Amino acid sequence: MSGATILVADDDRAIRTVLTQALGRQGHVVRTTGNAATLWQWVNEGEGDLIITDVVMPDENGLDLIPRIKKLRPGLRILVMSAQNTLLTAVKATERGAFEYLPKPFDLRELISVVDRALSEPAGTEGQAKALAEEGEEQLPLIGRSQAMQEIYRVLARLMPTDLTVMIYGESGTGKELVARALHDYGKRRRGTFVAVNMAAIPRELIESELFGHEKGAFTGATVRSYGRFEQATGGTLFLDEIGDMPLEAQTRLLRVLQEGEYTTVGGRTPIRADVRIVAATHRDLRQMVRQGLFREDLYYRLSVVPIRLPPLRERSEDIPELVRHFFAAAQDEGLAAKSIDAEAMNALKAYHWPGNVRELENLVRRLTVLYSQETIDRDVIESELSEGKAAEHAAAPPPAESLSGAVEQHLRAYFAAHEDGLPASGLYDRVLREIERPLIELSLSATRGNQIRAAKLLGLNRNTLRKKIRDLDIQVIRGLK
Numbered sequence: 105m106s107g108a109t110i111l112v113a114d115d116d117r118a119i120r121t122v123l124t125q126a127l128g129r130q131g132h133v134v135r136t137t138g139n140a141a142t143l144w145q146w147v148n149e150g151e152g153d154l155i156i157t158d159v160v161m162p163d164e165n166g167l168d169l170i171p172r173i174k175k176l177r178p179g180l181r182i183l184v185m186s187a188q189n190t191l192l193t194a195v196k197a198t199e200r201g202a203f204e205y206l207p208k209p210f211d212l213r214e215l216i217s218v219v220d221r222a223l224s225e226p227a228g229t230e231g232q233a234k235a236l237a238e239e240g241e242e243q244l245p246l247i248g249r250s251q252a253m254q255e256i257y258r259v260l261a262r263l264m265p266t267d268l269t270v271m272i273y274g275e276s277g278t279g280k281e282l283v284a285r286a287l288h289d290y291g292k293r294r295r296g297t298f299v300a301v302n303m304a305a306i307p308r309e310l311i312e313s314e315l316f317g318h319e320k321g322a323f324t325g326a327t328v329r330s331y332g333r334f335e336q337a338t339g340g341t342l343f344l345d346e347i348g349d350m351p352l353e354a355q356t357r358l359l360r361v362l363q364e365g366e367y368t369t370v371g372g373r374t375p376i377r378a379d380v381r382i383v384a385a386t387h388r389d390l391r392q393m394v395r396q397g398l399f400r401e402d403l404y405y406r407l408s409v410v411p412i413r414l415p416p417l418r419e420r421s422e423d424i425p426e427l428v429r430h431f432f433a434a435a436q437d438e439g440l441a442a443k444s445i446d447a448e449a450m451n452a453l454k455a456y457h458w459p460g461n462v463r464e465l466e467n468l469v470r471r472l473t474v475l476y477s478q479e480t481i482d483r484d485v486i487e488s489e490l491s492e493g494k495a496a497e498h499a500a501a502p503p504p505a506e507s508l509s510g511a512v513e514q515h516l517r518a519y520f521a522a523h524e525d526g527l528p529a530s531g532l533y534d535r536v537l538r539e540i541e542r543p544l545i546e547l548s549l550s551a552t553r554g555n556q557i558r559a560a561k562l563l564g565l566n567r568n569t570l571r572k573k574i575r576d577l578d579i580q581v582i583r584g585l586k
Contacts (some may be wrong), residue, residue, distance in 0.1 A: 108223050111152040112136040113143040114185070115161050119208075123156065126212055127219065140164035147173050152180065154222055156215075159186040159193060167196050174201040181222040185210060189249040194261035195290050205261060207254040246282055247430050248423035252415040256283070259412055264291045269362070271347075271407045272385040274414030277463030280385035281345060283414065288341040293381055296340025301333050304349040311354045313370050322371025334367060334378055342380045347407065348388035348399065359403045382407070391578070395535065413580050417458040417465060419550075424454050427462060431469035440473045448483040456490050512540070542577050545570070554581050 110132050112123050120136040127134050135151070137143055140161050146152055155173065157166040170182055184197040187208040197205040204218045246253065260283065263270060270287060272280045281300060288298045306314050313322075317332030333342060344350075350358070361367045362382070366375040384407045393399035417424070428445060436442050445453070458464055468489060472481050516536070520528070545563070552558035560570040574581060 107131055107133065108153040109133045109135065109151065110154045110156060110219070111143060111146050112156045113140060113161065113166065114138065114156075114158040116158070119158075119185075122212070123215075126216060130216060130219075132219075138162070140166060140169050144169060144172070147177060147180070150177075154219065155180060155182045156219075157182065157184060159184060159188060159197075167193075167200055170197070170200040170202060183215075183218060183222060189254055189257075191246050191257045191260060191286060191290075194257040195264055198261040198264065205258055207249075207251075207257075246279065246286060247427050248420060249426065250420040250423045252420045253423065256412065256414065259410070260286060260290075263287060263410060267292070267381045269382045269407055269409040270384070271390075271409075271411045272383065272414060273411060274385070274387060275416050275461055276387050277461030278414040278416055279462050280387075280414060281343065283412065284341070284343040284345075284383040284385065287383055288343075288381075291341070291381070293340050297337055298341050298343065299333050299337035300343040300345060302345045304346040308351045308354075311351065312357055315354070316357070316367050317369040317372075319369050319371035322369070326371070329369075332369065334361070334380060335376065337380045339379055340381070342382055344382065344384040346386055346388075347384040348386040348390055348393060352398075352400065355400045355403050359400060359406060362403070362406045392539075411580070417461045421454040424465065425450055427465055428453065428469055431466050432473065435470055435473040441479070443473050443476075443479060443481060445472075445481045445486070446483070449481050449486040452483050452486045452490065512536075538577070541573065542579065545573060545577065546579055549574075549579070549581055556581065 110127055112120055112134060114120055114123075114136070115138045117138070120138070124134045124136055135146065137146075138161070140157075140163050143155070143157065147155070157169070159166045166184060166186075170184070173180060173182060181203040182201065183204050183206060184202040185206050185208055186193050186197075189207045194205045203222045206215060206218065246256070264287065270284075272283050274280050284300070285298060288294060288296075301314065303311070313330065313332065315332050315334055317330050317335055318326050320326060320329050344358075357367075361378050366377050368375055390399050390404050390408075394401045394404050428450070432443050453465070460467075471489065472485070476485060478485075545559070548559045548562050549556070552562060556570060556574075557567055560567040563570065565573075573579075
């Protein structure tokens with residue numbers, strides 16, 4: 105849709121100027137204001153085909169204005185921008201009827217793309233707002249305002265009003281269960297029960313009974329009927345942590361539940377409807393496990409309706425100061441002494457690799473609170489505390505291979521040896537190339553902060569070729585990460 109009238113409300117004159125120029129070049133008519141009152145007057149008069157509004161304005165919060173606009177003009181699309189950059193802001197914007205939420209500072213090309221989409225897509229149900237508990241920022245399950253976390257917040261806000269199955273990928277300690285809990289606590293099933301199951305902690309022979317329950321007498325020792333986790337989570341969310349550790353026979357049973365929407369207890373005959381939202385998580389590469397025959401491909405696609413990759417802490421080091429303040433405040437709420445960290449100490453924390461991610465940082469902060477008497481922690485203390493972690497990490501690291509070809513040869517020798525007298529499945533050449541191609545492309549995108557044009561130039565590929573490979577290899581691209 106060209107020649108649309110776009111209403112912009114933002115108290116920052118520079119942002120109003122940038123949007124006027126950028127959207128004007130696209131052929132749109134742009135009207136700008138620095139307050140909510142004028143925006144409401146224009147809407148009331150029937151002006152505008154699209155609204156772009158800030159959250160914090162001098163006379164009114166932009167989020168509070170959205171329901172009134174949607175009630176008066178349900179079909180009018182609203183884009184919300186905010187420098188607050190928290191999960192709660194993204195969720196509120198979506199639930200109150202915003203078409204899209206964009207954190208500040210925003211990518212101008214992305215904003216133009218969202219504007220085009222808002223003006224061209226048919227009207228949906230984004231105007232149907234739901235009540236959201238007005239919880240304080242300190243109660244939010246996820247902390248961080250980095251670009252990496254903004255992408256997570258936007259996806260989560262879109263998922264809150266749905267029952268779509270979600271697969272969360274991330275290293276140990278990145279907060280996968282916190283994301284699952286956020287989906288539940290702010291979602292349509294918030295009044296139900298959140299049930300978490302760690303698949304790696306359950307003996308293989310007990311998994312089916314644990315998930316689906318069993319009847320009295322179903323097996324030796326089954327003296328009473330037992331309710332499984334699916335039944336316990338009825339009306340709520342079932343979080344299957346470390347799904348990569350689920351044995352194949354249990355995978356088959358889970359797939360049947362996802363396909364048919366019902367299950368039977370162990371020893372039972374009456375089907376029970378599975379009224380749960382499934383959220384799964386893993387630190388493993390499930391695609392590689394599928395190729396190795398360790399994870400069912402059909403189950404993988406059933407679970408990965410919406411994949412979310414949680415970035416490790418080293419990819420969002422700018423969030424460390426906020427995380428440290430949060431953990432210190434939590435310790436103080438528990439009656440421990442108030443602490444802070446000086447600038448040099450904070451720089452040391454940001455430079456650390458964090459193999460244990462956010463969980464390691466939280467444990468460090470609690471240790472600092474208990475073991476040190478000074479109110480302000482300095483760099484010497486931090487370096488002393490981190491030295492053990494660095495030493496352990498270096499001790500555990502394997503010696504580097506002499507060359508890339510040497511490392512590949514070593515891996516392939518072990519691969520052939522694992523088949524003993526047999527041979528691997530046919531198509532080995534393409535499989536090996538794909539194994540090398542994926543990390544090469546992922547690391548190139550990371551090095552160029554997700555810029556596909558620069559990554560294509562770095563790799564020596566045509567940009568369209570790179571885009572095709574990204575699609576074929578199912579590689580997630582997040583701009584701004586490094």
